[in-house]
Amino acid sequence: MDPVQDVLIIGGGIAGLSLASALAERRGSGAGIVLAEAEPALAHHTSGRSAEQLIPSYGPAPVRELTAATVAGLLDPSPAPPRPLAWPSRMVLVGTAAGLRAEAVPGLRQLSRPALVELCPELASSPPEEVAGGLLDDTSVRTDAGALVAWHRARAAAAGVRILTGAPVTAAAPDGEGWRAAVGGQEVRVRRVVVAAGAWADEVAGRFGAAPLGLRPLRRTAALVRLAKPLAPDHPMVVAADSGWYYRRAGDGALVSPSEAVPSEPCDAQPVREDVEDLVARLNTVTSLGATGIERAWTGLRTESPDGVPVCGFDPEVPGLLWLAGQSGYGFQTSTAMARAAADLLGDGAVGPWCSRETAAALDPVRFRTEQPLS
Ligand SMILES: Cc1cc2nc3c(=O)[nH]c(=O)nc-3n(C[C@H](O)[C@H](O)[C@H](O)COP(=O)(O)OP(=O)(O)OC[C@H]3O[C@@H](n4cnc5c(N)ncnc54)[C@H](O)[C@@H]3O)c2cc1C
Structure with missing residues (x-):
């Protein structure tokens, strides 16, 4: 050196x-x-x-601008990598009418409740006062x-x-x-x-x-859960507009998160099993996903300015x-x-x-x- x-x-x-x-x-x-x-x-x-989700409609305006530029670069990287770095993976926000109004930004397409249920049949049994409709981001991508x-x-x-x-x-x-x-x-x-x-x-x-x-480091957990019936390969990621949970297809199961933001010291953060169990119970009341068990859970620190x-x-x-x-x-x-x-x-x-x-x-x-x- x-x-x-x-x-x-x-x-x-x-x-x-x-x-x-x-x-x-x-x-x-x-x-x-x-x-x-x-x-x-x-x-x-x-x-x-x-x-591993990149959502151009997510976050404050500077973040959305940086995300659009990042997504464009990862979808078309040069030189081409051995494995794709990103591929299309839609995301839909769901929630009350007021919750969705608060999240509306350019680039999101409004879905009525029937249109949402057609896209995500597991939400047919959700309480209409909790899930009035959706906001679809067609430009969202997955990364590896x-x-x-x-x-x-x-x-x-x-x-x-x-x-x-x-x-x-x-x-x-x-x-x-x-x-x-x-x-x-x-x-x-x-x-x-x-x-x-x-x-x-x-x-x-x-x-x-x-x-x-x-x-401020804030703890957030994600988990892989088993499902009674797999989601379709093109099923969008579903995110509760009030930030209470999200899920996305992962093979025959789903990746889920309680979307918690619990202050933490900088550390090797570990999941709290009850948080994940409560989430699974909650998802099984709001949806007909039929989550049957937790395969793996992990926690990281999202650090906020x-x-x-x-x-x-x-x-x-x-x-x-x-x-x-x-x-x-x-x-x-x-x-x-x-x-x-x-x-x-x-x-x-x-x-x-x-x-x-x-x-x-x-x-x-x-x-x-x-x-x-x-x-
Ligand atoms: C559950 C969960 C889901 C998420 N989902 C998404 C998502 O879908 N899309 C998205 O964009 N983001 C997501 N995030 C956020 C994203 O993961 C983080 O914003 C990102 O990983 C932060 O990267 P970083 O390099 O800043 O931090 P880190 O990955 O934590 O890297 C910092 C590194 O610094 C090292 N370090 C610390 N101190 C020292 C030292 N003294 N000397 C040398 N090295 C040191 C650490 O060991 C560490 O490896 C998610 C986060 C969590 C927890």
């Missing part, structure tokens, strides 16, 4: 890995880029525990998180990015214009650092002198420290566009077509550092 590296990316989840490959692509080389992941395996934490992670890793490594696993960044001290960082027992001198550490982002940035942004919009930008008080954090439930669906925006910021600073100026401003951490005038 050169004595001084240009960029140290901290975190080997989808955020850090997509940035490693986007930055190497932008520069035509991965020289001078190091990615450090604390765990022995990449994508061990939240990025290994998602529902494992294939995507492997693709970014391969591209970054082929370009010469140094990917270190089992390499926690445990300390840092100022060193000229950059830092000396302790990375898995070795010292790495770096000019700039990217904090892509998921639930640990505030803690990790603190080691480089940055004040916390107030990121104070305003619910992800963070991508240099810390205004710590030059050279770039935040790539607070992706909440949008980390996969915004990954390519956020990574390219971050790579642009590490390049000449001019963010390219995957992210408008308004969205770049909405992502900028400066919004959490500006003092509010006293009223």
Whole structure:
């Protein structure tokens, strides 16, 4: 390794890995880029525990813009990967008339209750006051998180990015214009650092002198359940508009989630079995899915910024420290566009077509550092 590296990316989840490959692509080389992941395996934490759904109508406006750009890129990647990275997979929001009105954004098609029941016959027995109709997103896609992670890793490594696993960044001290960082027992001198550490982002940035942004890790569980009768292969993902649950076909069974958002310390989050059992009971009252048992359950931490919009930008008080954090439930669906925006910021600073100026401003951490005038 050169004595001084240009960029140290901290975190080997989808955020850090997509940035490693986007930055190497932008520069035509991965020289001078190091990615450090604390765990022995990449994508061990939240990025290994998602529902793998990319929904262009989901989230606040900046997220929807980043999602549209990411989906377009993943449906038509270049060069073509060995396995598809994304494929069409519709999503329908269901709920009360008021709940659906609150969720209506451009791109969603309104479905009456009869039209919804035709699409999702298992909702025929649902209480009409709870399920008045639906909002269909035809542009939603599924991704394969494992294939995507492997693709970014391969591209970054082929370009010469140094990917270190089992390499926690445990300390840092100022060193000229950059830092000396302790990375898995070795010292790495770096000019700039990217904090892509998921639930640990505030803690990790603190080691480089940055004040916390107030990121909040929130627990969310998903499970695979057995069904009495399999759903059709083109059955859409069904999401309760009040965020109480969702389900989607998974082979002969279904992937389900109670959509909980329970505050947690940064940790290796584990499922609470009763939450999943309660969900299965609830789904069996609202639908005729006939969920018969739980095959596997897992939990991850969705880390939210104070305003619910992800963070991508240099810390205004710590030059050279770039935040790539607070992706909440949008980390996969915004990954390519956020990574390219971050790579642009590490390049000449001019963010390219995957992210408008308004969205770049909405992502900028400066919004959490500006003092509010006293009223
Ligand atoms: C149940 C569930 C369902 C979800 N479904 C979806 C979905 O359908 N679509 C979607 O877009 N998103 C979804 N998400 C959200 C998505 O998974 C996250 O937004 C995304 O994975 C966050 O990626 P990340 O790289 O920021 O974090 P992580 O994957 O957590 O990666 C951060 C990494 O940083 C490492 N790290 C921490 N501290 C250090 C250190 N000191 N040194 C080195 N490394 C360190 C950690 O070990 C970790 O591997 C879901 C999340 C959950 C929990």
